[in-house]
Amino acid sequence: LIVGDEELDGIFPMRWVTKDKKLVTQWPMETAEDFGYMKMDFLGLRTLDTLEEINSILAESGKDAIDYQDLPNQTFPEEMWDLLDKGLTVGLFQVEDGSGKQLVKRMRCRSLDDLVDFLALNRPGPDVEEYMKGRAGKMVTYAHPLIENVTRSTYGMFLYQEQIIQFMQQLGYTLEEADNFRSVMGKKKVHEINKEKTLFFSKAKDFMSDAQAQKIWHMIENFSKYGFNKSHAVGYAMILLRSLYAKYTYPSEFILAGIRTVDKTEIKRYLTEARRMG
Numbered sequence: 001l002i003v004g005d006e007e008l009d010g011i012f013p014m015r016w017v018t019k020d021k022k023l024v025t026q027w028p029m030e031t032a033e034d035f036g037y038m039k040m041d042f043l044g045l046r047t048l049d050t051l052e053e054i055n056s057i058l059a060e061s062g063k064d065a066i067d068y069q070d071l072p073n074q075t076f077p078e079e080m081w082d083l084l085d086k087g088l089t090v091g092l093f094q095v096e097d098g099s100g101k102q103l104v105k106r107m108r109c110r111s112l113d114d115l116v117d118f119l120a121l122n123r124p125g126p127d128v129e130e131y132m133k134g135r136a137g138k139m140v141t142y143a144h145p146l147i148e149n150v151t152r153s154t155y156g157m158f159l160y161q162e163q164i165i166q167f168m169q170q171l172g173y174t175l176e177e178a179d180n181f182r183s184v185m186g187k188k189k190v191h192e193i194n195k196e197k198t199l200f201f202s203k204a205k206d207f208m209s210d211a212q213a214q215k216i217w218h219m220i221e222n223f224s225k226y227g228f229n230k231s232h233a234v235g236y237a238m239i240l241l242r243s244l245y246a247k248y249t250y251p252s253e254f255i256l257a258g259i260r261t262v263d264k265t266e267i268k269r270y271l272t273e274a275r276r277m278g
Helices: 029-034 046-060 068-073 078-085 098-107 112-121 128-135 145-154 161-170 175-187 190-204 210-224 230-249 251-261 264-276
Strands: 014-017 022-025
Touching (some): 046 230, 078 098, 161 210, 230 251
């Protein structure tokens, strides 16, 4: 959506899309932003419907609703996390099947922070095996002391875009320059990346050898292809935690809410899960 403080149809080339009943701009999003207008993406999530439906079902049966906002302040039983370990993930946000289901079983998450790391790891960019070695207690080798400053909690590897920004600031980038670097790397625009590469090496030479700079550039380049930002991962982790808590605490209501809110083709999966959970 484009957001402005004045009527947009006198400014933008516009078109009415009859089937969607929407007025749309015919400019690409980048052009709208170049002209100073705010572009916002609003994404719907079926999981949020399911979480609301659970509380509706609880209200119907006279039970207290789940206070989803309070969950980060609670301590959770080991049995709740066991649902992830055992692969009982139908209806759980971002871990229902595929690589997410396999990775979450390996990680044995036991906290919200673990879920945040998991959601960032479950992308093509980060090196999962290096992370898992560090998580298992094996010695971590850092490419440079400046890398250690920002990646100690993620075992020597960039897991979040914010870590890239922090690292660039240590090289003397301003916060704006560091964020621009992050943006350019993520958008994969070759001409701009080459320009950033020149600036990176000119700043890095004051802190490290050319070989170290080359190694770190390669790390950043690989990560940036699909790098997550931490605030996004935290938002996703909160939804995963809520769905996990609801499934553990009210399994029958969770299954019923899932059946009511998913596409009809998915209902069989919920019935199978219900049987697996007894």
